[in-house]
Amino acid sequence: EVQLVESGGGLVQPGGSLRLSCAASGFTVSSNYMSWVRQAPGKGLEWVSVIYSGGSTYYADSVKGRFTISRHNSKNTLYLQMNSLRAEDTAVYYCARGGSGYSMGYWGQGTLVTVSS
Amino acid sequence: QSALTQPASVSGSPGQSITISCTGTSSDVGSYNLVSWYQQHPGKAPKLMIYEVSKRPSGVSNRFSGSKSGNTASLTISGLQAEDEADYYCCSYAGSSTLGVFGGGTKLTVL
Numbered sequence: 001e002v003q004l005v006e007s008g009g010g011l012v013q014p015g016g017s018l019r020l021s022c023a024a025s026g027f028t029v030s031s032n033y034m035s036w037v038r039q040a041p042g043k044g045l046e047w048v049s050v051i052y053s054g055g056s057t058y059y060a061d062s063v064k065g066r067f068t069i070s071r072h073n074s075k076n077t078l079y080l081q082m083n084s085l086r087a088e089d090t091a092v093y094y095c096a097r098g099g100s101g102y103s104m105g106y107w108g109q110g111t112l113v114t115v116s117s
Numbered sequence: 118q119s120a121l122t123q124p125a126s127v128s129g130s131p132g133q134s135i136t137i138s139c140t141g142t143s144s145d146v147g148s149y150n151l152v153s154w155y156q157q158h159p160g161k162a163p164k165l166m167i168y169e170v171s172k173r174p175s176g177v178s179n180r181f182s183g184s185k186s187g188n189t190a191s192l193t194i195s196g197l198q199a200e201d202e203a204d205y206y207c208c209s210y211a212g213s214s215t216l217g218v219f220g221g222g223t224k225l226t227v228l
Contacts (some may be wrong), residue, residue, distance in 0.1 A: 018191040026225045038227050044120070044219060044222040045155070045206050045218055047219060048216075049216070094163070100168055100169060100172070101151045101172070103153035104153070104163075104165060104208075105174060110164065110186070
């Protein structure tokens with residue numbers, strides 16, 4: 001059974017850093033494209049970052065240069081390192097496994113990141 | 118990339134059919150048959166309902182169907198049920214060197 005479990009969210013001050021983790025089971029992270037998608041309170045979904053099986057990474061303009069997506073193959077875990085956090089980064093962050101046709105077939109339960117002083 | 122355009126809300130009575138539109142551009146929806154739709158209930162993670170414009174994942178009711186014409190994709194839900202009340206998001210591939218783009222979301226109310 002495919003499972004994705006995010007962790008690492010919490011309250012952080014503006015300018016601070018946080019690392020999110022997404023522990024996967026039931027499949028191999030490095031063989032799939034994996035994404036981080038966020039949802040600000042009361043708002044819609046925003047694709048934040050993706051890492052392909054070959055290692056290529058892409059980012060939304062809103063986080064480029066501040067966020068880094070990575071994976072640890074032996075731990076079968078996806079990460080999102082978030083630096084220079086801003087109030088507008090406050091959101092629930094979901095990790096998702098890529099599926100056919102550039103879709104996201106499996107999602108974690110999400111982890112809340114709150115950036116506030 | 119700009120967000121795809123969806124109506125903010127739609128509504129229908131049980132048993133009726135509704136359609137949610139998703140309008141993009143020739144750089145995303147219009148160029149690729151890679152549109153997906155997600156259902157999200159309050160406080161829950163999104164769930165994939167349609168991929169590649171019109172394909173249903175295993176386990177998704179055949180009351181859900183998708184289509185595309187030009188730069189606009191559509192999700193149709195037939196035989197509306199109370200449990201269909203949720204937010205729905207479309208998403209499109211937008212090229213090999215960029216992320217996909219989501220629509221702003223549509224709140225479906227079952228009257």
